[in-house]
Amino acid sequence: MKYFIYALLIVVMVGCETPFFSTADNIFRTPFEKSDGEKSSEYEEVIDYYKDLAKEFASISFKTMGKTDSGKPLHLVIYSPDAEFNLAKYRKDRTIILINNATDGLGIEGVDATMVLFRNLAQKKIRVPDNVIVVTIPVYNISGKLRARNYSEADYDLNSDLIKGDVENTFSFVKIFQEVQPDIFIENGFTSKKEKDFAHSLTYSTLQKEQQGSFLGGYIDEVLIPRVTDTLLKRQEQFKNDSLPKPFWRPLLIPTTDTPRSTVGYASLWNCMAIRINTHSYHQKPYKQLVEANYEMMKAIVEVANANNAYIKQLKIKQAEALTSLKEYPIRWEIDSTQQTTVDLHTFEIDTITEIVHLDHNKPIVKQRTYYNKLKVADKVSVPESYIVPQIWDKVIDRLKANNVEMTTLDKDTTMTVSSYGIDSFKTVAIPFEGHYLHYDTKVAVFEVKKHFLKGDYIIKIAQPAKQYLLQTLEPQAPDSFFNWNFFDIIIQQRLIDELKEEYKEEDARLLFSYPIYRIK
Template identity: 35%
Template sequence: MKKTLLLFFAFTISLLVHAQQTPFELSGGKQTATYTEVISYFKNIAQKYQEAKFIDYGTTDVGKPLNLIVLSKSKDFDPVSLHNKGKAIVLVNNGIHPGEPEGIDATMMLVRDLLEKKQLPEDVVLCFIPVYNIDGMLNRGPNSRVNQNGPLEYGFRGNYRNLDLNRDCIKTDSRNSLAFQQIFQQWKPEVFVDNHTSNGADYQYVMTYIATQKDKLQPDVSTYMNKKLIPVLLDKMKARKFEMVPYVNVWGATPDKGYDGFDDSPRYTTGYSTLFNTIGFVVETHMWKPFDQRVWATYGFMEELIKQVNTDTKQIVETKRKADESLKTQVSYPLNWKLDTAKAEQFIFKGFEGKYKPSEVSGLERLYYDRTAPYEKTINYRNSFIPTVTVEKPWAYVIPQSWTKIIELLKLNGVQMKPLPKDMTLKGEMYYIDDYKTGNRPYEGHYNHSAVIVRKDTMSVQYYKGDFVVQVDQTVNRYIVETLEPQAIDSYFNWNFFDSILGQKEGFSDYLFEDIASELLKNDKALKEKLDAKRAADPKLAQNAYAQLDFVYKNSPYYEKTHNRYPVMRLLQPIYLGY
């Protein structure tokens, strides 16, 4: 009987120990947790610890809510209250690409350890999205990432609609993105981390990083991130035997020749977070390093980041607050950027020699990295970007209420707007889309526009009761400007939200319009001279009767003035709305 009791207690203790361990640990670092295991794990944590809260947000494309686990030493889980108390918020996102699951498993262990060891930071509240792409995590298997070294099974990159959610932060085609933006705007993090796994070149590092592009971040926030935070993190990670360098951004080349920084536009999570003066990191573990090393590197980075944010909370919070306030009065806004090829910094890169040998598949020369030939070499790293398009903000934008998705997304992202109290004729700047390019193949469900050329025209336009006025005097000005200015790389226009304005609704029958066009040219000398000059400059048009009629039509009173006219007005002067 005594022996039976001893065995029973031993078995019970074993179960308790295993209950605290993750699937990653129980498998000896070979397996990543399933979605069911992750959610059950964090629900149990929230029940066990008063310092933890498990929250559901909205839904995802697969029909399940997006989850958030929040750790607060003070047991305060009200974002407004926490910001008023001067707490810093760190938001960590996992599983945006569920085939890259290191952050999922590292977060499970880190949350447990912080709570069990009573090591929650005093001045930092931690928010973890356990799995962002729930849809893709449920699509589990061993084969979709052929170039990756473990785990045994993992999720899929695309979500239930086959969208890459790390391209969805502006267009917001997925319900996942709607829920993510709700989380981001409710908690307003000072620091954001998105955990990933890289592909591409081979080198000695287990982990690399993408930091918010330094020239795009508000200068004071950028200075703190680049001069203080990043150097500390690099030193700490080196001490942990996980030395880091910037993300190795090479395609069709080897990194020993040097490489360039990553241009994270607002479609990406860190590009999106930049619009709100949030310090952002994408950590990229290397696909071919052992899975357990990749998980522990991710664990280490998050732990060191949390410690440093706790040390610098006051500076981080105050710097972001001032940056947000400065946006209210900032006048000029860069929209698009290009690499400054004249500027480069240098660092010592630890790689493996890239060599070539005959391919056993094609018989042609192929690249391989020789892990028996490591090297250390000083390389150039170009990470300075300069604006290519800059605009001055108007006093306000006026948006017709008919563009409902745009209105909803602006509101979701904290944009304040006022409806017109009555029908009004307003005078301001209107854009005409004079030219643009469109992709030949769909990209994330869209045929994106680019290289947009606009023409301004000051005019009076009829707007109606319920249309919205968005004043550009807000802390979210960058989001407003970079979505509503059609030239911006990730504007609503470039994501096809306004494509219906590009379609001409009325036209002419050439045999009937001939006589009208003839009368127009007889009565309008300037129009005739304009047509003559066009014919002289364009021989093809001179030989095309219909094209000449079309030219006359488009320069006549009969042509619809709303064709190619961007419907959002730029109000340059304040107006009285009657409030």
């Protein structure tokens, strides 16, 4: 696959930016601003605030979009500079950015930062992005926000639920994502436990370029993040009295190899650039500082996307064409230990060492940090022409439908020769993970079989926008496949094994674990 030659893209920053905090006479000051940056907005305050914005400004739309496990609905807010909210009209010509907040219920900085961003856009306090539509889910984990806890009402991690869909929130999120079809997805998160020696208020992570795709991944690495950083550095010079420390202005990369179970991993399946912004609340950094950092990075991403709009659209076409031409698809990656790079880590000198290391926050230093920046393919599959999913697997079909997978049904009973997998081996976690005894390291064998299918069974062609989603869920070897998430555990229960051994006399052990999704070459 050839790499696209990146054209020179220049982000021109002219004029003065509006200060982060709104003036006292602004009737649309957020609860966060009214507290002088000391507290976050309560959930009901967030929703009422967006409702009020939508009533006052034609450029803001507020919609109810589905259920959550809290009993409260999920919402969608859209900023469109010309007050057109039919996103399908803009999909070819404008960059659509979707911002998701509070997947972790304690990750509230993004909630307040996004409120300020939408207010400033609506009031034209910052440069109006003519080529960008900004969309947000104000609060995704509503139960977590209400109860000040990371997890959902039933203790699920919503950032691990995008494939298995155990929580109502997930189906509502998927509905929103499929309706919006964003070009850039921003997940606003936080951390309070890891990387305790950071001076940085904020870090970001993206999928490695190999996972994201050479065109979109290359754009993130070589254009988007460098230009966002340049924008922030210029803004640092404008705001001499800003509360943000210098390390923020050059955001620190924390590499990730997220799989499709996460919001970032899921978004990348749909020809979408995905970025996770993490604020760092450890060491009791001022809340205002964390919100401001989050706001500034989102605003910078909007500005760069606005300037690069036409180029982003070209890259998405190139990426889609590259995916279409793939004959083999990587379903699992691993770190290439032969490839590494270094970044500047702003931290502190060691003060004392007892049972733990204590740092002196009055003595900042810069260290070189090494990380592995390349992946290599650990497993891949040939790309079929189609899949056949028997209608009996209704939970799988429900999730395919929720993701707008294009399917047709057989109009009569039919016998045909198809490729089938035999599950040769797999491993299973010792204790439940997110409510499942997750399988992993699944190995398969392929064989041809004549199979009788029923009227109403589903035929799914691979040549469609859901191509990567299908390969990552229907191929049993994929880390987040439906098989590994236990959707087909009935085929491996002991009763069936005993019956099959009797029937097949162990002539072909692969038939004992016959995977019930079939491939047409």
